[in-house]
Amino acid sequence: GNSVTQMEGPVTLSEEAFLTINCTYTATGYPSLFWYVQYPGEGLQLLLKATKADDKGSNKGFEATYRKETTSFHLEKGSVQVSDSAVYFCALSFYGNNRLAFGKGNQVVVIP
């Protein structure tokens, strides 16, 4: 079945550090890929997405590139801020199919 795997465990880093969160997927066909972010006490909100191979999604300084050859969609940000502290979810969907398959999420804590 379609599934998403995120690296285990929370991520703690200092302000202005480089952030990478790994995401790999298993799917038949060519899904669309997403990163959602959940700030404390809130629902999930879309951060960025990519709909085909080699597409790069970007928003708020975050980027992720759809890599078909490695079935990956890693999230990166060059210089994190305290306000980036949140839980980040990788997800996939298929065109015409409303369902999203979410990874387990990664808690990111940015220390001043």
Add this chain to the structure above:
Amino acid sequence: DAGVIQSPRHEVTEMGQEVTLRCKPISGHNSLFWYRQTMMRGLELLIYFNNNVPIDDSGMPEDRFSAKMPNASFSTLKIQPSEPRDSAVYFCASSTPKVKETQYFGPGTRLLVL
């Protein structure tokens, strides 16, 4: 535009009681999703509706859970009787074909069953 609205935001109840969670999707959205989030199991899809019709309820844990969508602007998730293991944050999300495959989440209902 108003986002997805959920009520109540917090609910504390005793085991055995009936719990009803409510959701108002974004106007014009034709798909609605109910999720449950716990530390142990992460984010789980319980059920989703398309044009008010339940499409997939395979994620509903057991018969104690039921969901309805009587019209395009309202849905309920009911737990009867509730149990302590139902304690979780329940999210409602909606989507529209105009923004393909993107779901818009509500703020969630934090449920505690004592």
